[in-house]
Amino acid sequence: MEKKRAVLNDNASMIAQCHHGTLPDELRAKAGPQKANTIDFSTRLNPMGSIFQYKNILDLPGLINASRNLIGQYPDNRYLEFRNAAAGFVGKGLTASNIIPGSGICEIIRLVLSCTLEKGDIVLIPFPSPPEYNRYSGLFGARVIPLPPHELLQADDDLLSCARVVLLSNPGNPGGRLISRKELRPFAERCAEHRTLLIVDESCIELSDPSQTLAGHIFANDFVVVVRSIAHAFAIPGLNAAYGIASEKMVQLFNNARLPWSIGAFSDVLCTAVLNIEGGINSSYLEDSRELIRSQRNYLISRIGRIYGFSPQPSDANYILVDLKDLFMDSQTLTGNLASKGFLIKDCSNFFQAEKQFVRIGVHAQEDNEVLLKAIGEVLTETSKEDARERLEVTIGSAAAGSAPASRGTCQYYPCHFEGQDCTFCFCPFYACEDERTGGKWIVGSSGNKVWSCENCTYIHQSRSSRQILDILMEEGDTEDNIKKAWNLVIKPLL
Template identity: 30%
Template sequence: MDPDSVREGERVPHGGETDRDVLDFSANTNPRTPDGVEAVYADALEASRRYPDDDYPEFRTAAGEFGGCDPERVIPTPGGLAAIRLAMEVTLEPGDEALVPYPSFGEYAREVRLQGASPQFVPHDEVPGTTDGALEDCALAIVCTPNNPTGEATDPAALADFAARCEAAGTTLLVDEAFLGFTDLPSAARLEAEGVIVARSLTKLFGLPGLRAGFAVATGEQRVALETARRAWSLGTPAARVGAHCLQRDEFVRDTRERVASERERMRAALESRFDVAPSDAPYLLCDVGEDDVDDVIAAAREDGVAIRDARTFRGLESHVRVAVKDRAANDRLLAALEVGGALEAPDAAESDDSSGGRETGRRG
């Protein structure tokens, strides 16, 4: 990290509502957690009287099986953002350039700048088509799939082709798969390409954003660099054990994907009666409010006890909000707060509160 750049840097805004009496649709986290988490956490808390095993064999094994890669390629990190920073720390030097998608996760540009490098902004859906000449000028290229906040996932074949071109150009490709677990698409970790680093977050899919558990995946010299640079004891014992437990809950993941897909389409149909809604493969929907005032839309929803994300903080978005996809009852409250008719008929799969094989978290206040 470049000291001068750190002193010039700034924080960036994110979703997430601290008032627990407000229904939070500003952060894209699962409202449910897998069964058994509390017991695993309690056991891990007692085990936290000792330092964790810095090799994290159980966590690496579970993450490797989940991502479809050799466990030795897994680098444990305290959340997906920590994996992103670690990737940039071993890749970028002051004066380098990095291809950064927009509109997309605001931390990419911030983290690039903290390394003393310069972000070169490219429309998110054009990054995989970047020409070979442009790649040769960049030390790093970033793809977010599904992209946040727009929601579209990158075609795996197009991503594989882009990875090959990045490798030929000597450009490291960082693939942020924070929300890929909500889809059945394969991870870029399966490419096993020398120049690809994958960043994964557990906490969104499993409804535990405060746990801070994630991992990176790389191969060859990149893997060695990440493993050498990662902090000792990079995951606390509770995060490592709960994370490994969650990664093995196949039924929970499958049911979550089905629920999110069903509810997302139901919500889209309602929201499109008032807004222009972007296509999405993710647990959120980006809405262009058109001639409505964004501040008024946000304020009106909050008066009804619902927090939604002001998407104007994303580069290039001037009239947008983003809403998460939760469970049916919560989603109906959001739709009612936005005055788009929350009482739409849903498929039977979304009817049961027990359909995800997990527990509800948070308050509905």
């Protein structure tokens, strides 16, 4: 029987659905009743807020009215005003002839790759990188080789000559580290020597240090394409417009191949006005934004770093990568639990080959950062209680089955109170008793909210008390009732 031909080619059939920018819809739905008040830390948008809300420097109603008259006609596919505005905004001697217009950074990256890659080509990317880099490279039949950032920039000549494209983000995504122009420019020259195209995704460089852009290097190099976002820098993701920067020769080729009319009338008029703001890259809006990001990034790193299990990584951008390897829950669980409270952060599993160890948190104004820290504290407390209850049930069940109580020899935290302590109960069944006669007390936790501390209470780790409590908890009846009984009969007389 003759095999039927597939509708899609093999590359397209292997592409996973894209959840670009934030979280899947089912995770957003966890916000439930709080959805209207959800604070989104999962994006990389400017925390200053939309340019149209900043000191009334742009007349939004007037711009919308001006674009309304254009709805009944096709846009001028040359987008000359937009391209002139983009060139003027970046500076560096650029003109409209160096600008590729597009609806977003993903469209422009995909355009460049479609014009460059053939089946079997090699694409070098840093690890970790946005999943779109793998997705679009694979769509055109290329093989992606991920390398640690320092190894990528020091790749030997043999590897560079084999690669068709090098694709990286600067600042890095999700890590947030910025590669200096001094370090990146020699690498770009090496790529050109080997006729390897270097694509630099500068989506958030305006919010980091725009002086480190590679845009000024395109005049003497046909093997560099710089991609810029308008959505991230100006917090206007609802307007679809972005641009690429390259030599005149390369721009002509890419403009011949790009989709026509990809920027609609509203986005064209509004984003052109945005790029024409007074001061350009050094406008008061962006200067104030960078100062806000610097101060709040340092504050957030300091505060998050004091929460046990959270290891924020150094960042030069408006977002922070946090390592959760020492936390008792993975990135997916933390993300879901925070979403249920109305706070969205980015689970980075798709950046790290499904490893659930990292989250990315966008920098916000201090008021928002404070409520996020409080929500993290609440999630950790609630999850600890749930986990402790499960362990308590295991302890009771093991004792009922005749098994030995928990061994302190396997605990990395022993002794958490004193040498020779009884470790039958890792977590106190009476927590939080709120009785300061035990030696416990309320303290301000690292996340900023109040936490009941048992550091100076040792009753649960006395062997005689522990055995008496366990005997009572093993009795028939409701566990909560047995806990109250154990408190009254064992602990209360000792206070």
